[in-house]
Amino acid sequence: MATSQILLYIFIMAGVTYLIRMLPLVIFQQKIENRFVRSFLFYVPYAVLGAMTFPAIFSSTATLWSAMAGTLVAVFLALREKGLLTVALAACLAVYVTEWLLRLV
Amino acid sequence: MKETKSLNSYTKGFKDGIPIGLGYLSVSFAFGMMAVNMGLPVWIAVLISMTNLTSAGQFAGIGLITAGAPYIEMALTQLVINLRYALMSLSISQKADQTFSLFHRLLISFGVTDEIFAVATGQPAEIGRRYMYGLITAPYFGWALGTLIGAAASTILPEAMRSALSIAIYGMFIAIIIPPAKHSRPILKVLVISVAISFLLSYAPVLQQLSGGFVIILCALIASGLGAILFPIEEVEKK
Numbered sequence: 001m002a003t004s005q006i007l008l009y010i011f012i013m014a015g016v017t018y019l020i021r022m023l024p025l026v027i028f029q030q031k032i033e034n035r036f037v038r039s040f041l042f043y044v045p046y047a048v049l050g051a052m053t054f055p056a057i058f059s060s061t062a063t064l065w066s067a068m069a070g071t072l073v074a075v076f077l078a079l080r081e082k083g084l085l086t087v088a089l090a091a092c093l094a095v096y097v098t099e100w101l102l103r104l105v
Numbered sequence: 106m107k108e109t110k111s112l113n114s115y116t117k118g119f120k121d122g123i124p125i126g127l128g129y130l131s132v133s134f135a136f137g138m139m140a141v142n143m144g145l146p147v148w149i150a151v152l153i154s155m156t157n158l159t160s161a162g163q164f165a166g167i168g169l170i171t172a173g174a175p176y177i178e179m180a181l182t183q184l185v186i187n188l189r190y191a192l193m194s195l196s197i198s199q200k201a202d203q204t205f206s207l208f209h210r211l212l213i214s215f216g217v218t219d220e221i222f223a224v225a226t227g228q229p230a231e232i233g234r235r236y237m238y239g240l241i242t243a244p245y246f247g248w249a250l251g252t253l254i255g256a257a258a259s260t261i262l263p264e265a266m267r268s269a270l271s272i273a274i275y276g277m278f279i280a281i282i283i284p285p286a287k288h289s290r291p292i293l294k295v296l297v298i299s300v301a302i303s304f305l306l307s308y309a310p311v312l313q314q315l316s317g318g319f320v321i322i323l324c325a326l327i328a329s330g331l332g333a334i335l336f337p338i339e340e341v342e343k344k
Contacts, residue, residue, distance in 0.1 A: 036337065046295055060271045060274075066269075088276035
């Protein structure tokens with residue numbers, strides 16, 4: 001495929017993606033007063049992150065078992081209100097250790 | 106209007122972005138590897154990462170490029186997969202303080218990703234543009250660098266390390282959503298509804314063919330909509 005053709009594809013990808021992100025930020029410069037909309041937007045982050053995490057987290061690693069171990073560790077530490085980096089690295093460590101143990105058996 | 110101090114430190118933003126940048130290294134590493142395996146040059150893989158800054162959209166995009174798909178299909182695919190960013194930008198627009206002028210909105214909007222949105226909206230106060238630039242820095246370069254390394258040397262990280270790193274992003278999400286859900290019943294309920302719909306759409310026959318980006322939009326619309334109807338809040342900035 002010609003390089004110019006690939007560059008046109010990339011331009012389309014980047015352009016569409018940028019417009020999606022840019023338009024809402026530029027159009028809504030004022031705070032929205034409507035109570036329903038404000039409540040809705042208040043809940044959006046939790047709904048979005050919940051849906052992005054589950055069930056995708058269970059297939060993020062090499063095996064379901066290591067993913068479950070990582071999830072349990074993350075949930076446990078998050079319930080104890082540990083920081084983002086702590087929770088994320090502990091989950092990685094749990095996955096690494098679980099996969100190492102699985103290779104032993 | 107309650108007076109809230111806004112968060113506008115580049116250094117604070119940069120620090121908050123480091124875990125995201127680390128997580129991006131492993132994901133973009135996989136992207137770089139895949140792009141080269143599909144026959145694209147290293148510099149094209151890096152160029153895509155530096156101009157798009159999106160995971161699912163890029164993975165789908167290189168598939169379409171190498172298949173020689175029609176341009177309109179590329180545009181529509183990106184629209185559906187990435188439409189969730191519109192919701193996130195809207196949410197950030199309500200969190201932005203007065204330092205977000207038009208010029209900075211045009212620049213900052215480029216850096217709205219799932220994780221950056223998550224950390225930005227997870228802050229208790231309004232956020233300023235310096236904080237946002239700080240937050241975007243490490244993820245942006247992590248994403249580009251990971252792509253370069255993955256594309257240039259596809260076997261540099263052992264498989265066990267890659268597997269462990271790929272849960273990092275989700276661990277971070279859990280750390281963001283669980284503490285507020287522990288303290289607020291309405292947030293917990295919205296979260297449970299959203300996760301339930303997400304499971305349903307991922308495993309139910311027929312429905313599981315919906316694209317990942319579209320699933321997230323549906324979950325967000327239904328769960329947040331129910332939340333707004335059942336538990337409207339008076340003081341949204343609180344908490």
